[in-house]
Structure formats: C-alpha cells, structure tokens
Amino acid sequence: MARKTRTDKRVLVVDDEVDLAELLELTLLKMGLSVDTANSVAEARHCLDRQRYDFCLTDMRMTDGDGLEVIQYIQSKKLDLPVAVITAYGSTQNAVAALKAGAFDYLAKPVSLEQLRTLIKSALSLDDETDEATTSGQPPRMLLGESPAMKQVLELIDKLARSQAPVYVSGESGSGKERAARLIHAQSARVEKPFVAVNCGAIPENLMESEFFGYRKGAFTGADADRDGFFQAAHGGTLFLDEVADLPLPMQVKLLRAIQERKVRKVGATQEEAVDVRIISATHQNLARCVESGRFRQDLYYRLNVIELHMPPLREMGADVELIARNLLVRLAQQSGQTVPTFAPEALTALRHYAFPGNVRELENMLERALALCDGALIVADDLQINPAAESTREGGALDVTDSLQDYLDRVERAAILDALEKTSGNRTQAAKVLGVTFRSFRYRMERLGI
Incomplete structure (x- = not known):
C-alpha cells in the first residue's frame, strides 16, 4: 500500500504485523514522508525492484524470513539505502547482527515513536531545528541554546570532534548527554562509521561480557552461532557507554583491558581481535565520588575521563x-x-x-x-x-x-x-x-x- 504526501522522500516499511505496520506508516506520513508498506520479505523485494526509496524500516522476524535478508538484498542490488531494523526487546544479539550486516540503526520493541522520529530525521536530514546546517553540508546541530553555558558546550564539542581521546560527559538526567555524544560523533572523522549507544544499567550482569565482546559458538548453552558484541558493532566508529557508573566491578576490569589493549576476546575464544572504537561515556552520577566510595575503579575512571564535557542543567x-x-x-x-x-x-x-x-x-x-x-x-x-x-x-x-x-x-x-x-x-x-x-x-x- 502506498500513500502520497508533499515530500519527495519515500520510506519502505516491512512488517508482517499489520497493526504495527499501519502505526509506523501513520507516524511517517505525519512527518510528511511518502510511505510504502510490505508485509513480507518477498513483498519487500518486489517493492525494492520497482521503486526507489530513501529509507527502509524492517522488522527482524517475519513469517517468510527476517530483516537481515532485506538488508542483504539491498546490498546485493547496490542500493544507496539506509536500513533500520526493529528487534524484540532485549534481543541485543539481533541488534548487533543487524548493525554488522550494514543496518543504519535499530529500534527495540515496543517501538518508541519518538525514537523512530529521531532516527528518521537523522537518516534523512529532516531535523527541523537544523535545516540550515543540513543544506550547508555540515553535520546537524543536535543541541539548542544561545546562553554562555551552551555556547561553551558547543565550542568544546567542536574541539572534541577533531580528537580521538575518550570523552566523559557529565550532567543531570535529561540534560542531553547522549545528544552531545552523537554530535561529537557526527562532526568527527568517524561519522561514516557506526555510533553504538549502550545503557550499561540495562544489561544483566551475567550477560555483560558476551554483550560487550561477543561469543563463539558453543561457549555456553544457547550459543548456537558466533556472535559479535558492541565493540565489534562499533568498529571504526564510536561506542557510547551511558550510565557507565552502573557497571559492576568485574566488568570494569574487562572494559579497562579492552580500552588499554584495543583488543577484545569473545567468550569461548582463545584469540583476541583488534577493535578500533572511540569511547564516550556518561552518567548522571558523580563518577569521582563513585571512585571515592569504591564503586568505580580509579584506573578506569582516568581512562574514561581524559576530557570531561559537562552538560548544564536547564535551570x-x-x-x-x-x-x-x-x-x-x-x-x-x-x-x-x-x-x-x-x-x-x-x-x-x-x-x-x-x-x-x-x-x-x-x-x-x-x-x-x-x-x-x-x-x-x-x-x-x-x-x-x-x-x-x-x-x-x-x-x-x-x-x-x-x-x-x-x-x-x-x-x-x-x-x-x-x-x-x-x-x-x-x-x-x-x-x-x-x-x-x-x-x-x-x-x-x-x-x-x-x-
């Protein structure tokens, strides 16, 4: 099904859940986009053969295949088309697999329409707040403000974008720490590579090592295939560690080694593999006090906090x-x-x-x-x-x-x-x-x- 709008930007939505597909379609239509929907992998291939698209949003699991097949078909046709994949909540493996296969980004179910709109604007340069920057070929400005505090932040971000040093973003909840990290990445030489954001407090402790570093087939029950972790998914780009203060101490040791050696070892593997990522970390907690109380390693703190960017509170x-x-x-x-x-x-x-x-x-x-x-x-x-x-x-x-x-x-x-x-x-x-x-x-x- 296709509906016309005033824009020349066209999106393909691939999902066999008709209700969800309609919700996504209506959301995109309200953004002024033209939308086609496909309810299977086969139908998606047919749409891609007969129509040019500016963006594709596909579910991971469908009755006749999965979203990776859609990504692979787009790549086989050499289409210049960013793809985002919808994964089941908590299915980090699928998200990482999608990023490794070439996906632009991913969304977890239940789909947040606000996150969807932000993702689409980023992919298609539709940000209303940054039309001038977009048309000039510059990275979109993701932070608004003319106050001395915000001007200082933006000036520092310009300098940080030219560096490869680890950055620690501090500030209260809701002050825009992830937006600042994304802006550093968008203005850096790594802009063409992935930006992978990880909420360190949302990962169960027993899964952290495999989520960050990946695992080999047979490493544990349920490991039926090799899987990459966040470090591999962010290779060449930026790894954003949000709420880094929530990392348990054993994982802090492993993270410190990965940052120092620029190598990671998958769970179940005997050899390390090199990774090239820039680390940006953030937390709303006072990380220095976490060090003083023994909840955060001092050596990791100094590795992460090479340069601090403080986001001012709105007040x-x-x-x-x-x-x-x-x-x-x-x-x-x-x-x-x-x-x-x-x-x-x-x-x-x-x-x-x-x-x-x-x-x-x-x-x-x-x-x-x-x-x-x-x-x-x-x-x-x-x-x-x-x-x-x-x-x-x-x-x-x-x-x-x-x-x-x-x-x-x-x-x-x-x-x-x-x-x-x-x-x-x-x-x-x-x-x-x-x-x-x-x-x-x-x-x-x-x-x-x-x-």
Whole structure:
C-alpha cells in the first residue's frame, strides 16, 4: 500500500504485523514522508525492484524470513539505502547482527515513536531545528541554546570532534548527554562509521561480557552461532557507554583491558581481535565520588575521563528555556498534525521560574501534555500543570514546603514514577528509560515508596 504526501522522500516499511505496520506508516506520513508498506520479505523485494526509496524500516522476524535478508538484498542490488531494523526487546544479539550486516540503526520493541522520529530525521536530514546546517553540508546541530553555558558546550564539542581521546560527559538526567555524544560523533572523522549507544544499567550482569565482546559458538548453552558484541558493532566508529557508573566491578576490569589493549576476546575464544572504537561515556552520577566510595575503579575512571564535557542543567540556561520550549513545541505539534499554539505571557513566566529537575526531557513531557490540554491556539500557565510547590525562581527563591524535606521529595518522586508508568502503559523498563534511571534503581524506588 502506498500513500502520497508533499515530500519527495519515500520510506519502505516491512512488517508482517499489520497493526504495527499501519502505526509506523501513520507516524511517517505525519512527518510528511511518502510511505510504502510490505508485509513480507518477498513483498519487500518486489517493492525494492520497482521503486526507489530513501529509507527502509524492517522488522527482524517475519513469517517468510527476517530483516537481515532485506538488508542483504539491498546490498546485493547496490542500493544507496539506509536500513533500520526493529528487534524484540532485549534481543541485543539481533541488534548487533543487524548493525554488522550494514543496518543504519535499530529500534527495540515496543517501538518508541519518538525514537523512530529521531532516527528518521537523522537518516534523512529532516531535523527541523537544523535545516540550515543540513543544506550547508555540515553535520546537524543536535543541541539548542544561545546562553554562555551552551555556547561553551558547543565550542568544546567542536574541539572534541577533531580528537580521538575518550570523552566523559557529565550532567543531570535529561540534560542531553547522549545528544552531545552523537554530535561529537557526527562532526568527527568517524561519522561514516557506526555510533553504538549502550545503557550499561540495562544489561544483566551475567550477560555483560558476551554483550560487550561477543561469543563463539558453543561457549555456553544457547550459543548456537558466533556472535559479535558492541565493540565489534562499533568498529571504526564510536561506542557510547551511558550510565557507565552502573557497571559492576568485574566488568570494569574487562572494559579497562579492552580500552588499554584495543583488543577484545569473545567468550569461548582463545584469540583476541583488534577493535578500533572511540569511547564516550556518561552518567548522571558523580563518577569521582563513585571512585571515592569504591564503586568505580580509579584506573578506569582516568581512562574514561581524559576530557570531561559537562552538560548544564536547564535551570542554568537562562533565556534558552524559552528558545528550547518553542522549538520543542513546533516539533511536537507537527508530529501530532496540530497547528502550533503560542505561549501566553504567564506560561512563559512559569517556565522561566521552574527549576526543571528532569531538564529537557521533563520540558518535552510537559509541553506534550500542554499541547493536549490547550485550546489549540494558546498555551496558558494552567496547561503546563506546574505544581506551585515545585516552582523555584532563578534568583534563589526557596521551595514552599509545609512537610519535611524527605516527605516532599518522596511525594515528587512518587508522582514522577506514576506519571512515567502511565505514559508507558505500566511498562517498568520503558518507564525507567523515560525517567533516565536504570531499571534496578527504578525497581528499588518503587519498592521503597510502596508503589
């Protein structure tokens, strides 16, 4: 099935789950793309034979084959076509296999439409915030802001992109650490090679070594074929280690050796293999304090923290809050097919005075909610649903709390967790990602608060 839109960009969606294929199609149509759908590998081949595409999105598992066959067919036809693969949640093996086969990127089920839109914009250079950069041939600018704090970040990123030294990105949850890492990669000589992002807190400890370094057939029960790990998938490119402070100490030793020797040994293998990756790491925790407490190795800390890039919290970015809010609102309205409303003066005042503990991620959630609640033309302060007790002026005003600080913090934390669970239909893993914490930390917080 094909539908026409105003754009000349065309996407092929390959998925035998008709409902999911339709959801993906509608999402892409709202982005102004032309879309064809195929419900099998055979049908995908037929589409590729008769039509030129700018992007292909394929499921990994289908009734008559898998997504790797689609990638291989595209390569055999020598088509200049980026491909993204949809894998089952937690199926890192399939994701790595897809990247090694030549996939541009992958998405895990349940598919996050926001991640899909970001991926498509990156692949097709459709980022609304960076049209000028895209048309000039420069890498897209993934970070907005004109404040001194953000200008300093962007200047440092320009310098880091010319280097191959490991970079440690620090900052609060939601402050844009992964965006900064992607921008360093996009402006570097490695831009044509993979950028592989790994959430270190989301991998079970007993699987870490095989996930990072791969394994040989027969290395353990279920190892029915050789598999590459994250290091091999990122060969020639950048490996981004998010929430690196969550790595257990035994894995820290193995990671340190891999970085020092530039070699990895697959589980079950006798020989090491050379890998060429640039390491960028990040965490919202204070890594130096983790070293002091014995939770993080000092030698690994010095290997990772050759150059530190600190992402400023939103509350320290002054007028950038309004700039970022307006850009986010335009994007969210376009994605939902709505007209772009304007901010009432009192709404802008409320945004300027709010402390944003969740930073840009929280701002985006707030605006998405406001877009649904507003009258369509104007966003007023009530649409933002900012708790007056949580407002804090940038001039140093204190929180107006009547109970103890711990009770207040528990109440705010409970509300944030319940909101994240509601947004993800009760999926705790996805809710943890929304809040920017590890699953283990999320589960502990739920238990502590009796949720």
